[in-house]
Amino acid sequence: MFCKDPIYTPKYATLIATFTALCLAVGKLIVGIMSGSVAVLASAIDSLLDVGISVFNFFALKKSEKPANSKFNYGLGKLESLAATFEGFVIALSGMYILYTSCVKFISSHTIENLHYSVGVMIVSFCVTFCLVWYLQKVAHKTNSQVIKADVMHYKVDLLSNGAVLCSLVVISISGFDKLDAILGIAIAVYIMISAFKLIRESVLLLLDRAIDPHIFARVQEVLENAPITSYHALRSRLVGNIIFIDVHLVFHAEITLLEAHRICNTIEEQIRALDTSLVWEINAHLDPYDDSEFDVILQRT
Template sequence: MRIEKKATLVSTTIAFLLVAFKLTVGIISGSVAVLASAIDSLLDTVVSLFNYFALHNSDKEPDENFNFGRRKLEPLAAVIEGTIISLSALFILYTAVSKMVQGSEIDHLDISIGVMIASLIITAGLVFFLNSVAKKTGNMVIQADALHYKTDLLSNGAVLLSLVVISFTEYTFIDPLLGIGISIYMIYSAFPLIKEGVLMLLDAALDPQSVAKINKVLNSQFDISSHHDLRTRQSGSEIYISVHIVFSISTSLYDAHMVGDRIELAFKNLFPENTVYSLIHLDPYDDSEEAHLD
């Protein structure tokens, strides 16, 4: 089993346990911050299960229905996860505002504080584990999962701090106020995740820095006349590069092919953490649109 799949199973199990603890204590105590954290953990469980499904199916070999595989499931999972985070944040915001308007008391603060301390420690360990997997694999789904639990870590810390302050001061308005702050931060964290996933689903080009590196490799090839029609995109952890390289008309097919192989290897070295697929067109003359116009 891939380490990415193991990571999603671990996160799903931990999220389920956190839901059980937080939801029970949140209902007993009436704390909107603890309930918000419980709802977020419940969504974590659903999202982690979906991430496992996405990783499992994205590994399948290309077939007659999906000639290029199913790697787009990874950015799709990231978009869905970001959307779920945003929707849960809106629900938390609504609950917090309602509590602030109506007012409420918080009971069993000692139990709530104990559960949040345990949640903080467990979530910190999970974030460390997911970050290490994300760095090793460069997988977008695991990066999204790590980001999600990182927001949980910060929100858990904030909830714990608010409960401690309330236990000493009895300023219960801090609880819904913190819920509002957590919801805003969750939306802010989810936006880049959704944006990156959507761009990948739309086959957006690689970032300008990566394209500049590719052009640098092409411009350094002394045995080609020019290049044109450079196109790039990314699907999950896979990068696709297409380009036309122009040779002298006297260059043999064998020599041109060897140059193409050399460029293909250079592209792979540019992105060692990704799987790179190169489509290099060997042109005996410049057949670009600009050349035809000239």
């Protein structure tokens, strides 16, 4: 999201993913219809869904990057999590459809024709998907985009399913056991639905303002504990895309000047931001002359 190199921006990545998924979907759909392989057809349907998801993600990212305004004071960063949640539900639905189709194929007798075409298209699909996952992982590492992380998980599932389909087709060509195609389709469907549940869960937690990762939170606490302040309290955090929001109350000696307290506060904020420069930090520090409990005692005495 905040990457200087255009090729590693989330929007550019979604365009590449869209074009790649479209090409793979068309190729697998043609071969799947020709061969009658339920596993290849299931993979084709999954790729078609990838196209729709990637287009949706592109517009979600475009909207989420718009600056804050009078209506949305904190920006539209949560659109990324909404897009990822939507993607998870679509993946789950595709898994259910693949499961249904595979069960029907398993019960009924079917023979795979033009097996060499199916093997060829799955080899190409596996290699292309591998390259796409590598690229998306690099973008996710540079930007920490929730949508791209969801895409990485999604295409890793595709990579595994493509590899499994390829292996099954090779086994079928050797053994002639056509029902392995349907059995593998069932296994892929179950794996897809489990992955979708994990993705939905992670996205919903972000929509509910889940706190940042414990190890990053502990490092923030370490900075505060080593700072030249009396104490701190009301430390809170939440994550939106690659933006970390931190709220904290910093307690200073009552005699300190406002200028000096402000200088120390700026230093603390710089140290926190230096913990991970790939993230965007929004820090809201409130300066207190007393701890809240001490202040209550002072008010009772006056």
